[in-house]
Amino acid sequence: MNARLLFVFATVLFVHSATPADSPPEPSLLLRPSAVFDGQQLHAGWAVLVHGDRIAAVGPASEVTAGGAGPIDLPNDTLIPGMIEGHSHLFLHPYNETPWSEQVTNESLAFRTAAATAHARQTLLAGFTTVRDLGTEGAGYGDVGLKKAINEGIVPGPRMIVVTRAIVATGSYGPKLSADLDLPQGAQEASGVEEIVRATREQIGKGADWVKLYADYRWGAGEPSRPTFSEEEMAAAVKAAHDAGRPVAAHATTAEGMRRAVLAGVDTIEHGDEGTPEVFKLMKERGVAFCPTVAAGDAIAQYRGWKKGSDLEPEGIRAKRASMKAARAAGVTFAMGGDVGVFAHGDNAREMELLVHEYGFTPLDVLRQATSGNAAIFHLADRGSIRAGGLADLVAFEGDPTKDVSALRQVRLVLKGGIIYLQM
Numbered sequence: 001m002n003a004r005l006l007f008v009f010a011t012v013l014f015v016h017s018a019t020p021a022d023s024p025p026e027p028s029l030l031l032r033p034s035a036v037f038d039g040q041q042l043h044a045g046w047a048v049l050v051h052g053d054r055i056a057a058v059g060p061a062s063e064v065t066a067g068g069a070g071p072i073d074l075p076n077d078t079l080i081p082g083m084i085e086g087h088s089h090l091f092l093h094p095y096n097e098t099p100w101s102e103q104v105t106n107e108s109l110a111f112r113t114a115a116a117t118a119h120a121r122q123t124l125l126a127g128f129t130t131v132r133d134l135g136t137e138g139a140g141y142g143d144v145g146l147k148k149a150i151n152e153g154i155v156p157g158p159r160m161i162v163v164t165r166a167i168v169a170t171g172s173y174g175p176k177l178s179a180d181l182d183l184p185q186g187a188q189e190a191s192g193v194e195e196i197v198r199a200t201r202e203q204i205g206k207g208a209d210w211v212k213l214y215a216d217y218r219w220g221a222g223e224p225s226r227p228t229f230s231e232e233e234m235a236a237a238v239k240a241a242h243d244a245g246r247p248v249a250a251h252a253t254t255a256e257g258m259r260r261a262v263l264a265g266v267d268t269i270e271h272g273d274e275g276t277p278e279v280f281k282l283m284k285e286r287g288v289a290f291c292p293t294v295a296a297g298d299a300i301a302q303y304r305g306w307k308k309g310s311d312l313e314p315e316g317i318r319a320k321r322a323s324m325k326a327a328r329a330a331g332v333t334f335a336m337g338g339d340v341g342v343f344a345h346g347d348n349a350r351e352m353e354l355l356v357h358e359y360g361f362t363p364l365d366v367l368r369q370a371t372s373g374n375a376a377i378f379h380l381a382d383r384g385s386i387r388a389g390g391l392a393d394l395v396a397f398e399g400d401p402t403k404d405v406s407a408l409r410q411v412r413l414v415l416k417g418g419i420i421y422l423q424m
């Protein structure tokens, strides 16, 4: 276990005494790092003043002062907005510990929920104060309950955007053992416009913030992925979701699955491993963001025996490099999300490191993606940047992560809603 995760969880609640309505709000916390990354740019010598759960002021340290507020000096650290994980599964744990199908069939909901609370804490302490959690994978509506427990302060964790069960075409998803067994599935099955619309509305009714559709999947073990839902089915689900103010994420790895999902009106495409220049051009035209999850494919290839650095790259990794190149050439907007859960929670920075070391992005690119970029794609106007009035979700790292991505492993301070969850 990572030593950082053993750090005692400290809830420092800033309790305010009642003040007359006409007096200015009482400053509660002044942060004085070496520099502030505001979600777009780095500003040396800036400070941030937090009042309650919000940022009260940000700017040059000489201008941001607080009478009486005890400053936290972070002379070697960079303060950034709490990061937003774009693609997590808090109800899964790494597949090299237990394969996905065994987690879905053999692990009870109680076990999976207990584990998810630990995963939530690990995520928060790694500096990710929001997650878009893209499916409980057989754990029903557990994400809705976990989100509530976090919001009520019962367990520490990130702010959660949840999709509940996710929706797959009947017969396409797993687990699959004997044809005679009716096994619990990793997502809710639907076929036809009426069923997919009903499933969409059911999930929204039970708490889904987003809706997730699987546009393609492997129909059988060892097969390549093929399209599952028709464009008409997905368009009906998207309309029902958008009517309810819920965006839609589509799992799609094939060019045809991606094309159908984009034409159906989804908001983000997840994975896109076989994306072509044509389909990325279509995404660019339609304003559909791309969450490439490079870390998941990288982890799975290694679980299957790929000795990274010495073996030749597996076909899947080579295809991923080609699709990423095509996506960048098309100018698609990237969301930062690693499909964490396939690999360990708290190791979320792995996606950002791979994007820098292997896919040609700069540390500044990936930091923008994980903060202001994801906030824009996920319609989260209250976070992802450091500005007066925004949520006081703030993280400090030793060093400068805008220049060196490895600094993301040196977490010094985690604040969510003005509450300190970690201070090293």
Ligand SMILES: [Zn+2]
Binding pocket: 087, 088, 089, 134, 339
């Ligand atoms: Zn996923």
